Amino acid sequence: MVFACRPFFENIKMTKKTILNSAHRELGARMVDFGGWDMPVNYGSQIDEHHTVRQSVGMFDVSHMTVVDINGLQAKAYLQHVLANDVAKLTRQGKALYSCMLNEAAGIIDDLIVYFLDEKNYRLVVNASTRDKDIAWLERQAKGFDVKINEKPTLAMIAVQGPKARQKVCPLLPERLGLAAAEIKPFSACWHGEWFVGRTGYTGEDGFEIILPEDKAEGFWRQLIEVGVNPCGLGARDTLRLEAGMNLYGQDMDESKHPLESGLNWTVAWEPEARNFVGKQALLAIKEQANSDKFVGLILEDKGVLRGHQTVVLEDGAQGEITSGGYSPTMERSIAFARVPANIGKTCKIDIRGKLKDARVVKPCFVRQGEVQI
Amino acid sequence: MSNIPDDRKYADSHEWALLEADGIVRVGITDHAQELLGDLVFVELPEVGQQVAKGDECSVVESVKAASDIYSPVTGEIIAVNTDLEDGPEAINDSAYEDGWIFTIRPSDVTELDDMLDADGYQNLTEDE
Numbered sequence: 001m002v003f004a005c006r007p008f009f010e011n012i013k014m015t016k017k018t019i020l021n022s023a024h025r026e027l028g029a030r031m032v033d034f035g036g037w038d039m040p041v042n043y044g045s046q047i048d049e050h051h052t053v054r055q056s057v058g059m060f061d062v063s064h065m066t067v068v069d070i071n072g073l074q075a076k077a078y079l080q081h082v083l084a085n086d087v088a089k090l091t092r093q094g095k096a097l098y099s100c101m102l103n104e105a106a107g108i109i110d111d112l113i114v115y116f117l118d119e120k121n122y123r124l125v126v127n128a129s130t131r132d133k134d135i136a137w138l139e140r141q142a143k144g145f146d147v148k149i150n151e152k153p154t155l156a157m158i159a160v161q162g163p164k165a166r167q168k169v170c171p172l173l174p175e176r177l178g179l180a181a182a183e184i185k186p187f188s189a190c191w192h193g194e195w196f197v198g199r200t201g202y203t204g205e206d207g208f209e210i211i212l213p214e215d216k217a218e219g220f221w222r223q224l225i226e227v228g229v230n231p232c233g234l235g236a237r238d239t240l241r242l243e244a245g246m247n248l249y250g251q252d253m254d255e256s257k258h259p260l261e262s263g264l265n266w267t268v269a270w271e272p273e274a275r276n277f278v279g280k281q282a283l284l285a286i287k288e289q290a291n292s293d294k295f296v297g298l299i300l301e302d303k304g305v306l307r308g309h310q311t312v313v314l315e316d317g318a319q320g321e322i323t324s325g326g327y328s329p330t331m332e333r334s335i336a337f338a339r340v341p342a343n344i345g346k347t348c349k350i351d352i353r354g355k356l357k358d359a360r361v362v363k364p365c366f367v368r369q370g371e372v373q374i
Numbered sequence: 375m376s377n378i379p380d381d382r383k384y385a386d387s388h389e390w391a392l393l394e395a396d397g398i399v400r401v402g403i404t405d406h407a408q409e410l411l412g413d414l415v416f417v418e419l420p421e422v423g424q425q426v427a428k429g430d431e432c433s434v435v436e437s438v439k440a441a442s443d444i445y446s447p448v449t450g451e452i453i454a455v456n457t458d459l460e461d462g463p464e465a466i467n468d469s470a471y472e473d474g475w476i477f478t479i480r481p482s483d484v485t486e487l488d489d490m491l492d493a494d495g496y497q498n499l500t501e502d503e
Contacts, residue, residue, distance in 0.1 A: 030410075030412075041412075041439070042412055045412075045413055045467075046412050046413050046438045046439070047413045047438060235412065235438060235439060239438065303416060303460070304416055304418070304436070305415060305416050305436040305441065307441065326438065327415040327416075327436075327438050329438075334415075334416075353418075353434065
């Protein structure tokens with residue numbers, strides 16, 4: 001057998017390390033190169049790690065992700081220009097919004113979360129693998145706006161996810177922040193000093209993403225372990241987000257794809273008409289043509305495993321492609337996202353190593369809050 | 375490092391081959407291999423009666439992370455496949471050298487096994503990786 005099918009087995013080159021790197025190695029994590037970062041893919045069984053998040057609580061080191069603060073008099077106007085979703089929707093302090101950042105052709109440069117601190121200050125969390133181009137793009141688009149782009153490379157980030165996440169995290173936070181964090185609504189954040197707690201995540205479960213000073217990260221990580229929060233690797237993070245119907249940049253979309261063919265129509269704010277964000281004209285033209293591919297979920301009816309790049313065959317012989325696929329530990333069968341011609345029916349075939357297997361076409365959201373949605 | 379049984383031979387592609395008393399060769403993947411792959415979720419077994427040559431891709435194991443081809447360590451005919459793996463592929467994680475065997479083969483030339491690594495040779499290989 002050959003271990004070269006996926007980047008999980010690439011030799012570790014000169015990779016970047018998060019502040020928790022030695023803590024992961026101490027725990028016996030299997031480390032892999034993930035977008036230039038040396039990250040834990042699993043500590044023990046990936047499937048056990050998946051279940052622990054669905055049923056109880058687990059945590060992920062996501063310090064490789066990039067935090068960028070947008071500060072200045074025109075922060076709001078700038079973000080209304082650079083993001084496809086509209087930050088004017090954010091009126092309550094701490095509220096978060098998911099958005100794509102598009103190029104002029106409506107290709108997706110990145111997907112991100114933006115938090116509203118106040119009219120002059122917003123915080124973005126962008127992907128690790130796209131850091132350099134994101135910063136360059138944000139800087140370039142800032143010309144003519146009274147804003148500063150401030151990357152925060154000395155912050156760590158830990159995601160604690162699962163139905164028991166909040167009860168485990170709140171008592172460990174600096175005093176007043178713990179009380180505030182217990183009160184915040186989903187998709188909102190609170191902060192104190194450099195500690196920043198968002199009730200957000202990438203698993204389909206309740207929980208927090210905690211941004212904190214690097215020098216506090218290891219202590220906080222160890223405290224979480226002491227109260228019974230299990231460390232989980234990026235492997236479980238991938239199966240959890242797949243079940244939850246959340247796209248992964250670089251797999252489900254990139255600069256050659258626009259939001260309408262990536263299942264992200266809901267993230268594009270068309271109104272108010274007067275707002276002209278980058279990529280809007282191109283996207284309007286695409287919308288007019290109305291022949292975009294569709295983004296769907298698939299459930300494999302036969303045995304086997306759906307994987308990215310497998311071919312989807314429609315009844316009329318037309319073809320599509322799986323963007324992300326894998327094994328769903330919750331459903332105990334294989335699931336996937338696929339980009340397919342819009343006329344796809346309720347079933348299709350998938351070419352797995354030359355054999356056509358039966359699959360069912362569903363909405364790309366399989367599991368939320370521990371419950372199967374299909 | 376896991377314990378590597380010295381009763382069998384190993385391929386540098388991480389299969390093991392055990393010559394049994396009746397002249398049949400039993401094949402599986404090593405404990406080191408299952409550890410690298412992570413939780414196994416599907417095994418595509420070869421067909422009983424299928425003729426395979428040494429080095430042929432004749433089976434696929436899929437874990438939560440990746441799909442990997444299994445190469446036949448010898449030339450011959452597939453005699454039996456481990457159908458327990460169809461519903462319980464995790465047997466390879468739990469018992470790579472015993473319950474997790476994948477297929478047996480009647481070798482046409484048993485000396486092909488001589489080219490394979492012994493337990494010490496395989497141990498060295500995995501340490502170099």
